[in-house]
Amino acid sequence: MTYDQQILHILTTAGERGISVQAIAKHVYNMNRTFFVEPDLEEIHNYVQQYLLKNSKSSQSLIESTGRRGYYRLNTTGCADALQMLQFREEQQEKEEEKPQQDLSLDLFD
Numbered sequence: 001m002t003y004d005q006q007i008l009h010i011l012t013t014a015g016e017r018g019i020s021v022q023a024i025a026k027h028v029y030n031m032n033r034t035f036f037v038e039p040d041l042e043e044i045h046n047y048v049q050q051y052l053l054k055n056s057k058s059s060q061s062l063i064e065s066t067g068r069r070g071y072y073r074l075n076t077t078g079c080a081d082a083l084q085m086l087q088f089r090e091e092q093q094e095k096e097e098e099k100p101q102q103d104l105s106l107d108l109f110d
Helices: 003-017 021-032 041-054 080-098
Strands: 063-065 071-074
Touching: 003 021, 003 041, 003 071, 021 041, 021 071
Parallel strands: none
Antiparallel strands: 063 071
16 A cells, blocks of 8 residues: 555544544554564655645545644545545445354354
């Protein structure tokens, strides 16, 4: 997953209330950190900040500011793609909840 995809995934998870640039940067950092590779947090923060600013300029963009300084969310009113992403996520959660738990316990008294 690229940083752009990770940012959109995080925004989808955050929902309507949005999430701060700092929190998004930390999530992206943790998603890319491994035992052998430790990316630069400051570099990721700058990338996230530039990506959000660039993609929240117009009313038709996928991302919008929440009105609070440094907080962003998916633009569900002006962009059909964002609304579709959120609906798809909700459908996936419902499908996961509908799966019945299989009884894997052993019957000792057969």
